[in-house]
Amino acid sequence: MNNTNSKLQAIRWSRPKLTILNQLELPHKTEYIEIADSTAGHYAITTMQTRGAPAIAIVAALSLAAEVSMMGPSDNGEMAMHINTRLDYLKTSRPTAVNLFDAIAKLKRVVREAQGSVAEAYVCAAEQMLEADIRDNKMIGEHGARFIQSLGTGKKVLTHCNTGALATAGHGTALGIVRTLKPPHVFYTETRPYNQGARLTGYELLVEQIPATLVCDSAVSALLQRDPTIVAIVVGADRVARNGDTANKIGTYQLAITAKYHNRAFVVAAPMTSIDLELSEGKGVVVEERSEEEITWAGGRRVVPEGTRAWNPSFDVTPACLISAIVTERGVFTKNEGEDVYDLATQVPQEN
Numbered sequence: 509m510n511n512t513n514s515k516l517q518a519i520r521w522s523r524p525k526l527t528i529l530n531q532l533e534l535p536h537k538t539e540y541i542e543i544a545d546s547t548a549g550h551y552a553i554t555t556m557q558t559r560g561a562p563a564i565a566i567v568a569a570l571s572l573a574a575e576v577s578m579m580g581p582s583d584n585g586e587m588a589m590h591i592n593t594r595l596d597y598l599k600t601s602r603p604t605a606v607n608l609f610d611a612i613a614k615l616k617r618v619v620r621e622a623q624g625s626v627a628e629a630y631v632c633a634a635e636q637m638l639e640a641d642i643r644d645n646k647m648i649g650e651h652g653a654r655f656i657q658s659l660g661t662g663k664k665v666l667t668h669c670n671t672g673a674l675a676t677a678g679h680g681t682a683l684g685i686v687r688t689l690k691p692p693h694v695f696y697t698e699t700r701p702y703n704q705g706a707r708l709t710g711y712e713l714l715v716e717q718i719p720a721t722l723v724c725d726s727a728v729s730a731l732l733q734r735d736p737t738i739v740a741i742v743v744g745a746d747r748v749a750r751n752g753d754t755a756n757k758i759g760t761y762q763l764a765i766t767a768k769y770h771n772r773a774f775v776v777a778a779p780m781t782s783i784d785l786e787l788s789e790g791k792g793v794v795v796e797e798r799s800e801e802e803i804t805w806a807g808g809r810r811v812v813p814e815g816t817r818a819w820n821p822s823f824d825v826t827p828a829c830l831i832s833a834i835v836t837e838r839g840v841f842t843k844n845e846g847e848d849v850y851d852l853a854t855q856v857p858q859e860n
């Protein structure tokens with residue numbers, strides 16, 4: 509149900525059992541761990557055993573679906589109160605990706621409007637999120653591939669972080685465009701300090717047998733200077749504001765700057781679940797800051813002098829003026845002539 513390649517199923521759901529691929533162990537070990545309830549779901553998200561804006565929302569929703577499925581018959585009122593309390597707890601797992609908050613708001617509405625069993629209504633809604641994400645990603649892949657091809661045939665692209673099947677329910681967003689496009693070559697960044705690129709995107713591209721080269725985050729400007737056939741940088745998103753400002757993995761902003769300087773397209777791939785139409789601009793995004801140890805330790809030991817301090821923001825915000833196009837499942841959106849910002853509330857057709 510989740511995606512075409514079983515090696516790349518980040519999330520496995522067969523009611524009432526949820527298992528996730530422990531991404532802290534990749535690429536050395538392919539280990540699936542069972543998530544039996546919302547406490548385990550919160551832990552898996554906070555520790556980044558599972559990560560990626562869409563995947564975070566889906567694992568949160570399904571972790572509570574697993575819990576609810578095992579609770580047996582209960583009063584609808586009590587079940588609704590339990591579900592809402594646990595959804596509020598899951599909200600505290602990570603602050604930046606809007607997908608989690610969007611999913612929780614939708615699930616609370618399902619509980620409020622349930623006609624029969626609240627538990628059944630909740631579990632069905634959580635299951636539908638898994639299926640919808642794959643559908644959306646396939647559409648993003650189609651729209652995005654066509655857009656990149658319009659920039660010139662047989663061109664190479666560069667991507668950042670991991671936005672593939674390991675960050676979603678399957679196929680992926682920016683890496684979903686790469687999967688659909690199948691460019692002659694893909695460059696991907698390490699994406700320090702968690703190394704989503706080196707460990708996860710590299711793993712996906714090797715499994716899919718797409719020709720690719722890993723580069724350090726710091727090598728991208730030199731690479732664009734050296735290789736004019738890299739036609740676009742394609743990245744994912746954790747939260748896109750109404751004006752197009754985009755919060756994404758740390759390092760994205762400087763990729764957008766160098767893309768602009770080297771006159772290459774800078775493309776954001778974002779399902780509607782990553783677009784926050786209630787946020788007018790990027791200034792309002794809460795950027796998660798993670799532990800210094802994610803930078804100062806590696807392989808279980810300190811790799812810097814004792815006493816080193818580190819700043820470890822997990823995301824940055826790229827201004828809309830640096831973004832050439834925003835690819836969603838509903839189409840590709842560009843800024844109007846002479847405009848430095850988008851108006852996604854009017855540009856993107858709303859769900860009927």
Ligand SMILES: CSC[C@H]1O[C@H](OP(=O)(O)O)[C@H](O)[C@@H]1O
Nearest residue numbers: 559560561671675744745756757
């Ligand atoms: C389609 S994944 C979107 C987004 O999530 C990643 O962050 P993290 O690995 O910390 O969860 C990265 O920012 C991706 O671009």
